[in-house]
Amino acid sequence: SSELTQDPAVSVALGQPVRITCQGDSLTAYYATWYQQKPGQAPVLVIYGKNNRPSGIPDRFSGSSSGNTASLTITGAQAEDEADYFCSSRDSSGHRLGVVFGGGTKLTVL
């Protein structure tokens, strides 16, 4: 297994851009996956692969990567984007079914 590290909390003013980061050795080999989770709900997939959004995810969400750091960017944060965001990737074994999660970032929209 490996570790993915996220900042515990980030805040952003309404309508402003915000970047949430995820660091880990596995990210030098694999793309990060990003999930949004609101209180009392299951996580929702928002970004996977190089920068792919599932159907229904607004295009203000995007993903990028550099070295051992992956980023989720929200261009123009909305009130409904206030949530916990988790990254994941394949674990260090590289097995296609292996997964490791980050600890999550709580996004507050001011």
Add this chain to the structure above:
Amino acid sequence: QLHLQESGPGLVKPSETLSLTCTVSGGSISSNTYFWGWIRQPPGKGPEWIGSFSYNGDTYYNPSLKSRVTTSVEMSKDQFSLNLSSVTAADTAVYYCARGAYSSNWWNAFDIWGQGTMVAVSS
């Protein structure tokens, strides 16, 4: 619309085995395109991947839980199950089942999740 639903006891005694079932509706487990997995989330913490399997029989568990985890599948019922043995209070969490997708080399992701079921370990 694919739907996953977890079921099982909400309370398990320490040292006993936690057993959960995931029922898939609106689709089938029998697909080579996807895999299936279990994830748990302790209160106030991030998710922890437990294990995954695919239709071709490939199975992979979190190394930190591997000694206590077994999974099984009942294709005819589109159900899969999780057993976690010798539980302690540290196993208290919301347990989710989910459908996964992956590329051959670059990524994997859980694209559809069940609503989750809270399991407390307590005497």
